[in-house]
Amino acid sequence: MATPPPVKRLSIDDFDEAPEWFSQFLDSYNMFASSVGQALQGGLDRDNLVGQLEEGVRVVTGASVAENVAPFPIIFKLRMSQRPRGLWVVNAINQASGSPVFSSAVMPSWDLTPDGRVRIRYLSGLSTNSKYLFSFRLE
Numbered sequence: 001m002a003t004p005p006p007v008k009r010l011s012i013d014d015f016d017e018a019p020e021w022f023s024q025f026l027d028s029y030n031m032f033a034s035s036v037g038q039a040l041q042g043g044l045d046r047d048n049l050v051g052q053l054e055e056g057v058r059v060v061t062g063a064s065v066a067e068n069v070a071p072f073p074i075i076f077k078l079r080m081s082q083r084p085r086g087l088w089v090v091n092a093i094n095q096a097s098g099s100p101v102f103s104s105a106v107m108p109s110w111d112l113t114p115d116g117r118v119r120i121r122y123l124s125g126l127s128t129n130s131k132y133l134f135s136f137r138l139e
Contacts, residue, residue, distance in 0.1 A: 009034075045110040057134040061126050074120040075113065087118065091135035094127075108136065109118070
């Protein structure tokens with residue numbers, strides 16, 4: 001990630017017609033922006049700040065749970081510099097209906113491979129003979 005530009009403070013003088021309360025807002029904003037700028041300059045990046053998001057992972061289930069071996073394991077590169085604490089399903093779309101899956105909890109079983117990639121071994125709570133599109137979040 002490229003180094004962000006130096007953080008510049010906003011001044012009430014930059015906003016000619018601002019209401020009186022705006023200077024208090026600017027004080028809070030400037031403190032926040034300064035903290036975030038220092039963190040980003042120290043090497044903290046978006047993936048480590050808000051987690052890693054993997055989108056567009058397709059899964060096709062078989063006629064029975066035993067046949068769900070084909071799409072698994074799902075493996076993708078870990079882009080975070082730290083070891084993730086958790087992996088969550090943030091979106092699951094049934095491609096036949098185009099609607100989100102809300103009828104059951106979809107839970108991933110996952111770990112890290114010896115070379116540091118994320119491996120999803122299986123997903124519980126899927127219907128048989130279905131096509132899904134998933135988004136996962138690592139934190």
